[in-house]
Amino acid sequence: MTPALTPNLQAAAEILENVRGKPQSVVERKRLAVQLSALMLSESNQTMTAEEKKIQAQLSRLMQDPIGKAFTMAMTDSAFRSHSHKRVADQLIYLLNQFGVPKYLDWLKRAELFAFKTMPASVAQFLVPMAMHELRSQTARVILPGERAALSKHIKSRKAEGVQLNLNHLGEAILSEEEAKSRLALYLDDLENPDIDYVSIKISTIFSQINLLAWDYTVDHISERLKLLYRAAIKHRIDGKPKFINLDMEEYRDLHLTVAAFKKVLEEAEFHDYSAGIVLQAYLPDSYLIQKDLTEWAKKRIENGGNWIKIRIVKGANLAMEQFEASARGWAQAPYTTKGEVDANYKRMVFYGCLPENARAVRLGIASHNLFDIAFSMLVRVENKVEAYTGFEMLEGMADHIRRVVQKLTGSILLYCPVATKEEFQHAIAYLIRRLDENTGPENFLRHVFGLKPGTESWESQSALFSTSCDEIDTVTADPRRKQNRLFAPPILEFNASFENEADTDFSLLQNIRWIESIAHAWENPEVKPIPLMIGGGKKFTIRSRG
Numbered sequence: 413m414t415p416a417l418t419p420n421l422q423a424a425a426e427i428l429e430n431v432r433g434k435p436q437s438v439v440e441r442k443r444l445a446v447q448l449s450a451l452m453l454s455e456s457n458q459t460m461t462a463e464e465k466k467i468q469a470q471l472s473r474l475m476q477d478p479i480g481k482a483f484t485m486a487m488t489d490s491a492f493r494s495h496s497h498k499r500v501a502d503q504l505i506y507l508l509n510q511f512g513v514p515k516y517l518d519w520l521k522r523a524e525l526f527a528f529k530t531m532p533a534s535v536a537q538f539l540v541p542m543a544m545h546e547l548r549s550q551t552a553r554v555i556l557p558g559e560r561a562a563l564s565k566h567i568k569s570r571k572a573e574g575v576q577l578n579l580n581h582l583g584e585a586i587l588s589e590e591e592a593k594s595r596l597a598l599y600l601d602d603l604e605n606p607d608i609d610y611v612s613i614k615i616s617t618i619f620s621q622i623n624l625l626a627w628d629y630t631v632d633h634i635s636e637r638l639k640l641l642y643r644a645a646i647k648h649r650i651d652g653k654p655k656f657i658n659l660d661m662e663e664y665r666d667l668h669l670t671v672a673a674f675k676k677v678l679e680e681a682e683f684h685d686y687s688a689g690i691v692l693q694a695y696l697p698d699s700y701l702i703q704k705d706l707t708e709w710a711k712k713r714i715e716n717g718g719n720w721i722k723i724r725i726v727k728g729a730n731l732a733m734e735q736f737e738a739s740a741r742g743w744a745q746a747p748y749t750t751k752g753e754v755d756a757n758y759k760r761m762v763f764y765g766c767l768p769e770n771a772r773a774v775r776l777g778i779a780s781h782n783l784f785d786i787a788f789s790m791l792v793r794v795e796n797k798v799e800a801y802t803g804f805e806m807l808e809g810m811a812d813h814i815r816r817v818v819q820k821l822t823g824s825i826l827l828y829c830p831v832a833t834k835e836e837f838q839h840a841i842a843y844l845i846r847r848l849d850e851n852t853g854p855e856n857f858l859r860h861v862f863g864l865k866p867g868t869e870s871w872e873s874q875s876a877l878f879s880t881s882c883d884e885i886d887t888v889t890a891d892p893r894r895k896q897n898r899l900f901a902p903p904i905l906e907f908n909a910s911f912e913n914e915a916d917t918d919f920s921l922l923q924n925i926r927w928i929e930s931i932a933h934a935w936e937n938p939e940v941k942p943i944p945l946m947i948g949g950g951k952k953f954t955i956r957s958r959g
């Protein structure tokens with residue numbers, strides 16, 4: 413027997429039931445979404461566990477302690493990189509002296525850190541295994557132990573709660589082919605594991621020599637490795653169904669590359685029946701056009717007897733890195749410059765993806781922790797009656813109290829579950845930093861969620877931000893922010909124009925790839941034969957280096 417719904421959930425379910433199959437006006441949808449968010453918030457606040465409250469309180473203290481936050485970021489990023497305990501101890505002591513002991517920690521941890529700071533590194537090194545154990549257990553809610561037995565236990569307990577898991581073996585860009593092959597082996601191992609039916613991977617972890625100047629070469633290599641993974645997913649079925657593989661999205665640099673490899677492999681006859689997924693980041697204006705292109709492509713694939721694909725829509729987790737790259741290279745920042753635009757584009761993408769003819773070809777994963785956007789998306793999918801083709805996705809350990817409410821209201825949830833073994837914990841550091849950023853970023857929803865209650869000032873301000881972004885859905889630009897085009901000659905400058913350095917060529921843009929390819933082509937196929945070099949008495953038109 414399904415348990416009776418609480419009054420909040422009952423009221424939320426009624427709102428959704430009333431709009432089923434009935435498209436709402438923008439104003440009405442906004443009003444209902446705010447009501448729905450308020451009900452979900454009240455419910456999640458009431459059902460928070462004591463441990464969740466403790467974590468939220470600590471995060472809230474962290475937000476009031478900018479120096480403590482800087483220490484935590486620096487410690488996570490730099491202290492545990494080395495395998496030498498003495499080196500780790502030395503770095504920790506250095507950071508504690510530089511930043512001081514963080515004020516947001518409880519008195520016991522502060523006392524421990526004070527004691528650590530006063531020791532010489534040669535003594536403190538013996539406490540490093542304990543410190544590492546502490547870091548791993550502190551972060552165990554967001555990064556699960558990858559050891560087989562512990563992982564299997566976790567998967568089973570989540571399944572018992574009705575939660576589907578999307579496993580991600582944490583890993584960032586790698587440097588060598590040896591490393592790429594060992595990651596590939598790890599993914600193949602995951603696909604063989606009968607407990608795992610859904611995985612997410614990053615293309616930068618399966619091929620180490622990504623080079624946008626060697627476009628075809630790079631796409632071919634990534635495609636070959638993807639094929640190995642897709643084949644394994646098809647082979648190791650669960651209940652007759654192939655396992656699901658999703659391509660996570662990372663840097664802007666990899667956007668077109670990931671899409672190209674994804675399409676190339678799925679266009680092959682061998683994979684016509686296979687459904688796979690890809691992520692699009694709403695903080696890139698480009699993503700809306702790519703979503704439309706992928707949707708039209710998927711419709712044709714189905715017309716030709718192929719299967720549906722899936723897109724997970726997220727906002728994007730690498731803002732700081734994109735900003736840094738843009739400023740260092742003299743390019744425009746690829747993501748929008750305001751959160752309002754990102755939120756509007758996110759809703760536009762959800763709206764487009766939920767249109768029934770689109771949702772049938774491209775299933776939609778709606779990934780967010782922002783209650784307002786979740787409520788908006790719940791309404792849109794019910795209005796379009798596409799619940800069977802769309803679902804909600806959240807990150808393990810980030811907002812469990814919200815996750816439970818979404819699951820109760822929609823009947824399912826896909827939880828992105830990052831794992832790392834003790835030895836792999838190094839790979840988890842970048843992920844931890846991104847999550848810390850997400851919890852504390854000044855404009856991010858989760859930063860404001862602690863103590864948030866309908867009717868408070870903070871609630872009104874979040875609600876107003878939501879309302880504005882709804883009004884901008886049709887007007888927010890979809891033009892890529894990076895526009896450099898080497899196919900056109902640069903404008904001729906006035907004689908007395910001030911000097912401005914020319915930016916590096918941006919090879920993440922397809923037009924610039926076409927430009928460099930045309931130069932290589934012209935070089936290899938000259939219209940007029942060049943004057944040959946005379947080497948060793950023979951004419952040489954080309955000199956190629958081999959090796």
Ligand SMILES: Cc1cc2nc3c(=O)[nH]c(=O)nc-3n(C[C@H](O)[C@H](O)[C@H](O)COP(=O)(O)OP(=O)(O)OC[C@H]3O[C@@H](n4cnc5c(N)ncnc54)[C@H](O)[C@@H]3O)c2cc1C
Nearest residue numbers: 660661726727728729750751779780781782805806856857
């Ligand atoms: C299941 C799941 C899978 C995910 N997979 C990926 C993935 O593959 N790739 C990836 O990049 N991310 C991924 N993410 C993370 C995601 O991109 C967001 O960082 C995260 O979900 C926060 O967005 P939100 O809607 O939950 O919260 P919100 O607080 O509403 O939004 C925060 C986001 O808004 C944007 N933002 C904030 N301030 C600004 C600003 N000043 N200017 C411009 N933009 C701003 C950033 O994108 C920030 O992450 C995933 C998230 C989930 C839940």
